[in-house]
Amino acid sequence: QVQLVESGGGVVQPGKSLRLSCAASGFTFSRYAMHWVRQAPGKGLEWVASISYAGRDKDYAESVKGRFTISRDNSKNILYLQMDSLTVEDTAVYHCANEEIYSSYYYVFDNWGRGTLVTVSS
Amino acid sequence: DIQMTQSPSSLSASVGDTITITCRASQNIRSYLNWYQLKPGTAPKVLIFAASTLHSGGPSRFSGTGSGTDFTLTITDLQPDDFATYYCQQRYSDPRTFGQGTRVE
Numbered sequence: 001q002v003q004l005v006e007s008g009g010g011v012v013q014p015g016k017s018l019r020l021s022c023a024a025s026g027f028t029f030s031r032y033a034m035h036w037v038r039q040a041p042g043k044g045l046e047w048v049a050s051i052s053y054a055g056r057d058k059d060y061a062e063s064v065k066g067r068f069t070i071s072r073d074n075s076k077n078i079l080y081l082q083m084d085s086l087t088v089e090d091t092a093v094y095h096c097a098n099e100e101i102y103s104s105y106y107y108v109f110d111n112w113g114r115g116t117l118v119t120v121s122s
Numbered sequence: 123d124i125q126m127t128q129s130p131s132s133l134s135a136s137v138g139d140t141i142t143i144t145c146r147a148s149q150n151i152r153s154y155l156n157w158y159q160l161k162p163g164t165a166p167k168v169l170i171f172a173a174s175t176l177h178s179g180g181p182s183r184f185s186g187t188g189s190g191t192d193f194t195l196t197i198t199d200l201q202p203d204d205f206a207t208y209y210c211q212q213r214y215s216d217p218r219t220f221g222q223g224t225r226v227e
Contacts, residue, residue: 114165
């Protein structure tokens with residue numbers, strides 16, 4: 001079955017960097033666009049970044065643009081999120097998700113991982 | 123960005139109840155609306171996509187209606203496994219945005 005397992009979270013000081021990974025299995029990873037979605041403590045879900053199936057097209061939320069970089073290694077079935085210049089507002093559980101397209105129009109975060117917690121604190 | 127507003131933010135219910143959660147978009151999003159279920163420490167799950175289509179494997183007690191700006195998620199015969207937080211999400215335009223969530227307790 002589909003599995004997405006995030007790793008790389010932890011406690012980091014403001015201004016530092018962290019790289020998250022998402023290991024995918026159970027589906028043809030190279031055929032799917034992938035996303036990062038985060039949930040800050042006590043807050044709702046926020047889409048963070050997306051990458052096309054081949055890795056050519058990338059998009060970011062305004063809140064992370066210029067600081068975060070999404071990438072993927074289709075030979076290893078791994079999605080990454082490089083997070084630089086972290087601030088306390090980046091504290092959240094970060095989930096990866098694949099995107100399915102139904103009936104050619106309906107884009108859905110189809111499968112998610114449990115997430116990895118990033119805490120930015122001095 | 124399209125703003126998604128859910129109500130209520132939380133509700134108290136009992137097993138066997140029927141509950142309805144509403145989601146309103148700040149502009150017309152046609153039927154590009156998905157519903158997700160979140161439980162602490164577990165992977166979120168998609169329940170409904172395209173406003174009213176039950177995702178494969180989703181229990182039939184979940185149903186969605188609406189188009190344009192107003193949408194609802196209904197859970198009939200609430201089960202213990204359904205106590206969770208529910209989010210609507212639009213995919214009409216980027217960036218994808220979520221409602222603030224409705225906690226069912």
